[in-house]
Amino acid sequence: xxxxxxxxxxxxxxxxxxxxxxxxxxxxxxxxxxxxxxxxxxxxxxxxxxxxxxxxxxxxxxxxxxxxxxxxxxxxxxxxxxxxxxxxxxxxxxxxxxxxxxxxxxxxxxxxxxxxxxxxxxxxxxxxxxxxxxxxxxxxxxxxxxxxxxxxxxxxxxxxxxxxxxxxxxxxxxxxxxxxxxxxxxxxxxxxxxxxxxxxxxxxxxxxxxxxxxxxxxxxxxxxxxxxxxxxxxxxxxxxxxxxxxxxxxxxxxxxxxxxxxxxxxxxxxxxxxxxxxxxxxxxxxxxxxxxxxxxxxxxxxxxxxxxxxxxxxxxxxxxxxxxxxx
Amino acid sequence: xxxxxxxxxxxxxxxxxxxxxxxxxxxxxxxxxxxxxxxxxxxxxxxxxxxxxxxxxxxxxxxxxxxxxxxxxxxxxxxxxxxxxxxxxxxxxxxxxxxxxxxxxxxxxxxxxxxxxxxxxxxxxxxxxxxxxxxxxxxxxxxxxxxxxxxxxxxxxxxxxxxxxxxxxxxxxxxxxxxxxxxxxxxxxxxxxxxxxxxxxxxxxxxxxxxxxxxxxxxxxxxxxxxxxxxxxxxxxxxxxxxxxxxxxxxxxxxxxxxxxxxxxxxxxxxxxxxxxxxxxxxxxxxxxxxxxxxxxxxxxxxxxxxxxxxxxxxxxxxxxx
Numbered sequence: 020x021x022x023x024x025x026x027x028x029x030x031x032x033x034x035x036x037x038x039x040x041x042x043x044x045x046x047x048x049x050x051x052x053x054x055x056x057x058x059x060x061x062x063x064x065x066x067x068x069x070x071x072x073x074x075x076x077x078x079x080x081x082x083x084x085x086x087x088x089x090x091x092x093x094x095x096x097x098x099x100x101x102x103x104x105x106x107x108x109x110x111x112x113x114x115x116x117x118x119x120x121x122x123x124x125x126x127x128x129x130x131x132x133x134x135x136x137x138x139x140x141x142x143x144x145x146x147x148x149x150x151x152x153x154x155x156x157x158x159x160x161x162x163x164x165x166x167x168x169x170x171x172x173x174x175x176x177x178x179x180x181x182x183x184x185x186x187x188x189x190x191x192x193x194x195x196x197x198x199x200x201x202x203x204x205x206x207x208x209x210x211x212x213x214x215x216x217x218x219x220x221x222x223x224x225x226x227x228x229x230x231x232x233x234x235x236x237x238x239x240x241x242x243x244x245x246x247x248x249x250x251x252x253x254x255x256x257x258x259x260x261x262x263x264x265x266x267x268x269x270x271x272x273x274x275x276x277x278x279x280x281x282x283x284x285x286x287x288x289x290x291x292x293x294x295x296x297x298x299x300x301x302x303x304x305x306x307x308x309x310x311x312x313x314x315x316x317x318x319x320x321x322x323x324x325x326x327x328x329x330x331x332x333x334x335x336x337x338x339x340x341x342x343x344x345x346x
Numbered sequence: 347x348x349x350x351x352x353x354x355x356x357x358x359x360x361x362x363x364x365x366x367x368x369x370x371x372x373x374x375x376x377x378x379x380x381x382x383x384x385x386x387x388x389x390x391x392x393x394x395x396x397x398x399x400x401x402x403x404x405x406x407x408x409x410x411x412x413x414x415x416x417x418x419x420x421x422x423x424x425x426x427x428x429x430x431x432x433x434x435x436x437x438x439x440x441x442x443x444x445x446x447x448x449x450x451x452x453x454x455x456x457x458x459x460x461x462x463x464x465x466x467x468x469x470x471x472x473x474x475x476x477x478x479x480x481x482x483x484x485x486x487x488x489x490x491x492x493x494x495x496x497x498x499x500x501x502x503x504x505x506x507x508x509x510x511x512x513x514x515x516x517x518x519x520x521x522x523x524x525x526x527x528x529x530x531x532x533x534x535x536x537x538x539x540x541x542x543x544x545x546x547x548x549x550x551x552x553x554x555x556x557x558x559x560x561x562x563x564x565x566x567x568x569x570x571x572x573x574x575x576x577x578x579x580x581x582x583x584x585x586x587x588x589x590x591x592x593x594x595x596x597x598x599x600x601x602x603x604x605x606x607x608x609x610x611x612x613x614x615x616x617x618x619x620x621x622x623x624x625x626x627x628x629x630x631x632x633x634x635x636x637x638x639x640x641x642x643x644x645x646x647x648x649x650x651x652x653x654x655x656x657x658x659x660x661x662x663x664x665x666x667x668x
Contacts, residue, residue: 082417115450125449132416133449137440143406144441147413147421154371154395154419161413174436177406184401343451344486346509 072235466519500534
């Protein structure tokens with residue numbers, strides 16, 4: 020891990036994004052366990068370096084599409100913690116006025132075109148966002164976050180092929196967190212690297228250590244530059260690990276069965292992206308310890324404030340059921 | 347007034363709307379060549395960027411249309427046959443119709459999915475189904491199926507200008523049908539039915555090709571002294587309930603004619619609505635005339651036997667009169 024080619028302000032920016040995601044997700048996990056959140060939540064803990072590194076390489080105009088495990092993408096793109104938390108509580112002040120929930124948060128003002136609850140469902144839409152940029156001669160790029168599970172969906176094949184044949188500015192970021200729900204990725208495909216599939220579409224495919232936020236940033240920068248220059252799409256496979264559950268409370272689905280070993284989880288813990296980043300910036304005196312502590316305290320407070328605000332927010336009025344329909 | 351074919355009227359609507367608004371573009375497989383001549387010639391006028399050929403990838407092309415629509419464009423996604431919409435189901439059912447609502451009104455998806463619909467050319471089950479009924483069941487998707495060149499042009503123009511996702515079905519069997527199409531600009535509003543024939547004894551409601559079965563049946567019934575009113579719904583979602591209910595209030599009898607398979611057909615919805623909201627007006631039970639409940643066969647004689655015919659409509663109307 021090194022940051023020699025990355026300016027200090029970007030290092031700090033990436034660190035902040037990772038930490039914001041982590042503290043938010045930790046709190047969401049607590050709230051869920053306390054029974055305070057309706058529905059399901061899929062936490063991004065362990066994968067923060069991917070969204071943080073990639074989004075640090077984007078401008079505000081660039082767009083992203085996300086998945087059911089989408090909180091991290093919203094935060095990395097600059098989403099508002101209060102509106103996110105309120106949405107998780109199903110409140111009227113949430114991003115989607117309580118109509119979307121955890122798996123459907125969007126913020127079109129910051130180019131976050133939505134979390135999509137269907138595995139692979141966002142991929143074709145990201146191609147359309149790229150098409151739009153191409154059509155209007157914009158420098159905008161479209162980033163599609165998806166998982167290893169989506170790489171086995173038909174939409175993966177169709178989307179990569181379509182983006183490639185039309186030479187669209189789309190960056191496909193596969194978060195290979197090793198599991199599609201409870202099935203290990205290696206049992207769902209007979210290849211080691213999903214990035215190899217890029218060859219089938221005539222586009223570059225990169226394998227990146229998804230626990231290293233700097234590596235993610237570099238890979239994204241390269242892909243973004245290529246896309247902006249009219250070079251077309253890139254497939255980036257981020258090797259990462261889902262530290263937590265598929266969905267919080269997964270024990271209920273497992274009925275006492277297990278699917279991961281203690282050794283595997285210990286190895287993932289040792290490669291935790293926040294731990295790696297924190298150790299790196301601390302040991303190399305890149306960011307002073309006092310600054311990191313202040314930052315952590317500020318973020319922790321912002322998350323706590325978001326929870327308070329969400330609790331105090333009104334539930335949606337029943338009249339709103341018939342709002343936001345046909346224009 | 348110039349007389350044009352149904353398919354030429356659709357082509358004219360596309361060309362006029364593309365001239366009017368730079369954000370409107372056409373995307374799909376072989377739209378340049380225009381396998382169905384509705385898109386033929388548009389590439390010559392509008393070029394590569396606005397008439398975009400794609401691989402055969404219905405799911406991705408449909409989704410790309412959605413992605414383009416939510417980022418400011420107004421795509422027309424041509425997926426060729428209605429049955430090919432099934433390949434794009436996720437993008438239509440889970441995404442296009444729901445996005446605006448699901449994201450709390452933050453966005454809109456102004457796009458048109460354009461496909462040919464229905465039977466009549468002996469193309470077998472995979473290329474001969476009417477598919478409108480599936481999409482009627484999806485909240486926030488508009489569905490239209492014109493029966494005439496005039497309505498085809500006017501409704502497609504309205505669909506392209508609509509800020510919501512619209513499925514524009516053009517009938518396979520009516521492609522060569524000629525009719526009056528004014529040269530001057532006009533629109534046909536989505537959601538408004540057209541009373542094709544006024545009558546006082548029985549209301550016959552159809553859409554697309556079944557309007558012709560209904561009109562022919564009305565002629566046959568007239569010979570028996572029965573005065574049928576024929577309504578062309580034109581739009582399936584939203585549909586013009588008011589016009590139908592007003593007609594039934596007058597006639598007291600209702601026959602729904604629809605080229606869907608029977609269970610949960612469009613006719614089922616119309617019939618249920620009439621039974622629910624106009625029960626006191628009815629003098630006889632409502633009747634549905636739909637396809638036979640079998641996959642669409644290939645042989646012309648078999649295909650014809652599956653589809654609702656004028657004779658079927660007459661028989662159903664007689665049931666309401668006895």
